[in-house]
Amino acid sequence: MVLVTGASRGIGADTARVLAARGDHVVINYREKRKRAETLAAEIITAGGSASVAGADISDAAGAAGLIDTVVREFGRLDVLVLNASGGLEREAAPDYAMRLNRDAQTGLTRLALPHIPAGGRIVFVTSHQAHFSPTRAVPAGYELIAASKRAGEDALRAMIPEFSARGIDFTVVSGDMIDGTIIVRLLERRDPEAVTARRDQGDLPTVEEFATAVADATTVAGEPGHTVYVGGQDYLTGAKI
Numbered sequence: 446m447v448l449v450t451g452a453s454r455g456i457g458a459d460t461a462r463v464l465a466a467r468g469d470h471v472v473i474n475y476r477e478k479r480k481r482a483e484t485l486a487a488e489i490i491t492a493g494g495s496a497s498v499a500g501a502d503i504s505d506a507a508g509a510a511g512l513i514d515t516v517v518r519e520f521g522r523l524d525v526l527v528l529n530a531s532g533g534l535e536r537e538a539a540p541d542y543a544m545r546l547n548r549d550a551q552t553g554l555t556r557l558a559l560p561h562i563p564a565g566g567r568i569v570f571v572t573s574h575q576a577h578f579s580p581t582r583a584v585p586a587g588y589e590l591i592a593a594s595k596r597a598g599e600d601a602l603r604a605m606i607p608e609f610s611a612r613g614i615d616f617t618v619v620s621g622d623m624i625d626g627t628i629i630v631r632l633l634e635r636r637d638p639e640a641v642t643a644r645r646d647q648g649d650l651p652t653v654e655e656f657a658t659a660v661a662d663a664t665t666v667a668g669e670p671g672h673t674v675y676v677g678g679q680d681y682l683t684g685a686k687i
Contacts, residue, residue, distance in 0.1 A: 446469065446470045447464050447472065447526075447527060447664060448474060448512075448525070449472070449473060449527040450527065450529050451474065451475075452474055452485070452527075453473060453475035453476075453482040455627055455628060455653060456656055456657050458473075459657030460660045462485075462489060462657070464664065465494030466494060472516055473498045474499050474500070477500075485498075501515075503546070504550040510557055524562070524566050525566060525567045526555065526566075527660060528554070528571060529571045529660070531546065531595060532547070533546065533590050544594040544597065548595075551602060552598070552602060555602065564612060565615075566613075566614045566615070567614065568614060568615070571660055572595050572618060572619070573595065573621055574678045576594075577595075577673070578681050582681065585641075615670065616671055617672060619673070620675055621676040621678070622681070623644045624651050624652070624653055624656050625651065625653070626652065647678065651676050651677035655676065
Protein backbone atom coordinates (compact mmCIF):
# COMPACT_ATOMS: atom_id res chain seq x y z
CA MET A 446 0.00 0.00 0.00
CA VAL A 447 1.39 3.36 -1.07
CA LEU A 448 0.56 6.84 0.19
CA VAL A 449 1.33 9.58 -2.34
CA THR A 450 1.10 13.13 -1.00
CA GLY A 451 -0.12 15.91 -3.26
CA ALA A 452 -1.48 13.32 -5.68
CA SER A 453 -4.64 14.91 -7.04
CA ARG A 454 -2.86 16.32 -10.09
CA GLY A 455 0.41 16.57 -11.99
CA ILE A 456 3.34 14.34 -11.07
CA GLY A 457 1.61 12.91 -8.02
CA ALA A 458 -1.44 11.88 -10.03
CA ASP A 459 0.64 10.21 -12.74
CA THR A 460 2.72 8.46 -10.08
CA ALA A 461 -0.50 7.11 -8.56
CA ARG A 462 -1.62 5.86 -11.98
CA VAL A 463 1.68 4.05 -12.62
CA LEU A 464 1.76 2.45 -9.17
CA ALA A 465 -1.86 1.32 -9.39
CA ALA A 466 -1.28 -0.16 -12.84
CA ARG A 467 1.53 -2.22 -11.28
CA GLY A 468 -0.78 -3.64 -8.62
CA ASP A 469 -0.32 -1.32 -5.63
CA HIS A 470 -3.23 0.10 -3.69
CA VAL A 471 -2.66 3.86 -3.83
CA VAL A 472 -3.92 6.36 -1.26
CA ILE A 473 -4.30 9.67 -3.08
CA ASN A 474 -3.65 12.50 -0.67
CA TYR A 475 -5.06 15.92 -1.54
CA ARG A 476 -5.26 19.23 0.30
CA GLU A 477 -8.29 20.93 -1.25
CA LYS A 478 -9.14 19.23 -4.56
CA ARG A 479 -11.34 16.43 -3.27
CA LYS A 480 -13.35 16.11 -6.47
CA ARG A 481 -10.18 15.87 -8.55
CA ALA A 482 -8.77 13.19 -6.22
CA GLU A 483 -12.01 11.20 -6.32
CA THR A 484 -12.09 11.42 -10.12
CA LEU A 485 -8.53 10.06 -10.26
CA ALA A 486 -9.38 7.23 -7.88
CA ALA A 487 -12.42 6.33 -9.97
CA GLU A 488 -10.30 6.35 -13.12
CA ILE A 489 -7.78 3.98 -11.51
CA ILE A 490 -10.52 1.63 -10.29
CA THR A 491 -12.21 1.61 -13.70
CA ALA A 492 -8.86 0.63 -15.23
CA GLY A 493 -8.69 -2.34 -12.86
CA GLY A 494 -6.51 -0.80 -10.16
CA SER A 495 -7.09 -0.07 -6.49
CA ALA A 496 -7.17 3.42 -4.98
CA SER A 497 -8.70 5.54 -2.25
CA VAL A 498 -8.51 9.21 -1.26
CA ALA A 499 -7.45 10.95 1.94
CA GLY A 500 -7.68 14.71 2.37
CA ALA A 501 -5.15 16.50 4.58
CA ASP A 502 -2.98 19.59 4.63
CA ILE A 503 0.31 17.99 5.62
CA SER A 504 1.75 21.37 6.67
CA ASP A 505 -0.80 21.33 9.51
CA ALA A 506 0.28 19.06 12.38
CA ALA A 507 -3.24 17.86 13.11
CA GLY A 508 -3.90 17.26 9.43
CA ALA A 509 -0.72 15.21 9.04
CA ALA A 510 -1.48 13.13 12.12
CA GLY A 511 -5.03 12.55 10.91
CA LEU A 512 -3.75 11.41 7.51
CA ILE A 513 -1.48 8.75 9.00
CA ASP A 514 -4.18 7.70 11.47
CA THR A 515 -6.62 7.25 8.60
CA VAL A 516 -4.20 5.12 6.59
CA VAL A 517 -3.25 2.94 9.56
CA ARG A 518 -6.85 2.52 10.66
CA GLU A 519 -7.86 1.35 7.19
CA PHE A 520 -4.82 -0.71 6.18
CA GLY A 521 -2.92 -1.47 9.38
CA ARG A 522 0.41 -0.30 7.97
CA LEU A 523 2.08 1.83 5.32
CA ASP A 524 4.43 0.07 2.91
CA VAL A 525 5.59 3.07 0.89
CA LEU A 526 5.48 6.83 1.53
CA VAL A 527 5.99 9.05 -1.52
CA LEU A 528 6.69 12.63 -0.42
CA ASN A 529 5.52 14.45 -3.52
CA ALA A 530 3.57 17.43 -2.11
CA SER A 531 5.38 20.77 -2.34
CA GLY A 532 4.61 24.44 -2.82
CA GLY A 533 5.46 28.01 -2.02
CA LEU A 534 4.94 29.86 -5.30
CA GLU A 535 1.28 30.50 -4.53
CA ARG A 536 0.49 34.21 -4.51
CA GLU A 537 -1.28 34.05 -1.16
CA ALA A 538 1.42 31.98 0.54
CA ALA A 539 2.88 33.33 3.78
CA PRO A 540 6.65 34.06 3.77
CA ASP A 541 7.39 30.96 5.84
CA TYR A 542 5.02 28.63 4.01
CA ALA A 543 7.61 27.14 1.65
CA MET A 544 9.83 26.06 4.54
CA ARG A 545 6.89 24.80 6.58
CA LEU A 546 5.68 22.64 3.71
CA ASN A 547 8.87 21.61 1.94
CA ARG A 548 10.96 20.91 5.04
CA ASP A 549 8.93 20.77 8.25
CA ALA A 550 5.90 18.95 6.84
CA GLN A 551 8.08 16.36 5.08
CA THR A 552 9.99 15.43 8.22
CA GLY A 553 6.89 15.69 10.41
CA LEU A 554 4.85 13.35 8.24
CA THR A 555 7.78 10.95 7.96
CA ARG A 556 8.16 10.75 11.74
CA LEU A 557 4.45 10.05 12.11
CA ALA A 558 4.64 7.34 9.45
CA LEU A 559 7.83 5.58 10.60
CA PRO A 560 6.27 3.39 13.32
CA HIS A 561 3.87 2.00 10.73
CA ILE A 562 6.33 1.29 7.90
CA PRO A 563 7.58 -2.31 8.11
CA ALA A 564 11.11 -3.46 7.39
CA GLY A 565 11.49 -3.50 3.63
CA GLY A 566 9.31 -0.41 3.28
CA ARG A 567 10.28 2.64 1.23
CA ILE A 568 10.30 6.41 1.56
CA VAL A 569 10.72 8.44 -1.63
CA PHE A 570 11.33 12.20 -1.65
CA VAL A 571 10.50 14.05 -4.87
CA THR A 572 12.52 17.15 -5.73
CA SER A 573 13.92 19.19 -8.60
CA HIS A 574 17.43 19.72 -9.93
CA GLN A 575 16.90 23.44 -9.29
CA ALA A 576 16.52 22.63 -5.57
CA HIS A 577 18.83 19.62 -5.29
CA PHE A 578 21.77 21.43 -6.89
CA SER A 579 20.96 24.85 -5.41
CA PRO A 580 24.04 24.89 -3.13
CA THR A 581 26.28 25.01 -6.23
CA ARG A 582 24.10 26.15 -9.15
CA ALA A 583 22.19 29.36 -9.88
CA VAL A 584 18.45 29.20 -9.16
CA PRO A 585 15.78 30.72 -11.46
CA ALA A 586 14.45 34.07 -10.31
CA GLY A 587 11.33 33.60 -8.20
CA TYR A 588 12.23 30.02 -7.31
CA GLU A 589 14.74 30.84 -4.57
CA LEU A 590 12.41 30.16 -1.62
CA ILE A 591 11.27 26.88 -3.12
CA ALA A 592 14.80 25.75 -3.90
CA ALA A 593 16.09 26.60 -0.43
CA SER A 594 13.17 24.93 1.33
CA LYS A 595 13.17 21.81 -0.86
CA ARG A 596 16.91 21.40 -0.34
CA ALA A 597 16.42 21.92 3.40
CA GLY A 598 13.75 19.23 3.36
CA GLU A 599 16.02 16.84 1.51
CA ASP A 600 18.88 17.51 3.94
CA ALA A 601 16.62 17.00 6.95
CA LEU A 602 15.40 13.68 5.58
CA ARG A 603 18.94 12.58 4.78
CA ALA A 604 19.84 13.26 8.41
CA MET A 605 17.24 10.61 9.30
CA ILE A 606 18.88 7.88 7.18
CA PRO A 607 20.51 6.15 10.19
CA GLU A 608 17.05 5.78 11.73
CA PHE A 609 15.58 4.56 8.44
CA SER A 610 18.35 2.01 8.05
CA ALA A 611 17.97 0.78 11.63
CA ARG A 612 14.33 0.05 10.83
CA GLY A 613 15.15 -1.63 7.52
CA ILE A 614 13.49 1.16 5.50
CA ASP A 615 14.96 2.37 2.21
CA PHE A 616 15.15 6.08 1.41
CA THR A 617 15.48 7.42 -2.13
CA VAL A 618 15.52 10.92 -3.60
CA VAL A 619 14.18 11.44 -7.13
CA SER A 620 15.34 14.71 -8.68
CA GLY A 621 14.20 16.01 -12.04
CA ASP A 622 14.96 18.88 -14.35
CA MET A 623 12.06 21.23 -15.06
CA ILE A 624 9.22 18.90 -15.97
CA ASP A 625 7.38 19.88 -19.12
CA GLY A 626 3.71 20.67 -18.60
CA THR A 627 3.81 21.16 -14.82
CA ILE A 628 2.40 24.17 -13.03
CA ILE A 629 5.87 25.07 -11.73
CA VAL A 630 7.19 25.45 -15.27
CA ARG A 631 4.17 27.53 -16.26
CA LEU A 632 4.68 29.82 -13.27
CA LEU A 633 8.39 30.15 -13.96
CA GLU A 634 7.67 30.99 -17.59
CA ARG A 635 5.75 34.01 -16.31
CA ARG A 636 8.37 35.08 -13.76
CA ASP A 637 11.64 34.16 -15.49
CA PRO A 638 10.99 32.95 -19.04
CA GLU A 639 14.70 33.03 -19.89
CA ALA A 640 15.38 30.43 -17.20
CA VAL A 641 12.92 28.03 -18.81
CA THR A 642 14.29 28.75 -22.27
CA ALA A 643 17.80 28.06 -21.00
CA ARG A 644 16.71 24.64 -19.76
CA ARG A 645 15.01 23.82 -23.05
CA ASP A 646 18.20 24.81 -24.87
CA GLN A 647 19.95 21.96 -23.03
CA GLY A 648 17.56 19.42 -24.53
CA ASP A 649 14.01 18.18 -24.25
CA LEU A 650 12.58 18.54 -20.76
CA PRO A 651 11.34 15.34 -19.11
CA THR A 652 7.61 14.77 -19.38
CA VAL A 653 5.33 14.27 -16.41
CA GLU A 654 4.90 10.63 -17.41
CA GLU A 655 8.67 10.04 -17.58
CA PHE A 656 9.28 11.62 -14.20
CA ALA A 657 6.31 9.90 -12.55
CA THR A 658 7.58 6.55 -13.84
CA ALA A 659 10.97 7.23 -12.25
CA VAL A 660 9.26 8.05 -8.94
CA ALA A 661 7.22 4.85 -9.15
CA ASP A 662 10.35 2.83 -9.98
CA ALA A 663 12.03 4.23 -6.85
CA THR A 664 9.45 2.46 -4.70
CA THR A 665 10.86 -0.94 -5.71
CA VAL A 666 14.38 -0.59 -7.17
CA ALA A 667 17.08 -1.23 -4.58
CA GLY A 668 20.00 1.15 -4.02
CA GLU A 669 22.28 2.57 -1.36
CA PRO A 670 20.39 4.38 1.44
CA GLY A 671 19.83 7.97 0.34
CA HIS A 672 20.81 7.42 -3.28
CA THR A 673 19.48 9.91 -5.82
CA VAL A 674 17.75 9.09 -9.08
CA TYR A 675 18.25 11.82 -11.68
CA VAL A 676 15.78 12.49 -14.49
CA GLY A 677 16.88 14.81 -17.29
CA GLY A 678 19.26 17.76 -17.07
CA GLN A 679 22.42 15.95 -18.08
CA ASP A 680 24.39 19.21 -17.80
CA TYR A 681 23.62 19.29 -14.08
CA LEU A 682 25.21 15.90 -13.64
CA THR A 683 28.54 16.62 -15.30
CA GLY A 684 31.06 16.50 -12.49
CA ALA A 685 28.35 17.08 -9.88
CA LYS A 686 28.30 15.08 -6.65
CA ILE A 687 25.64 16.32 -4.22
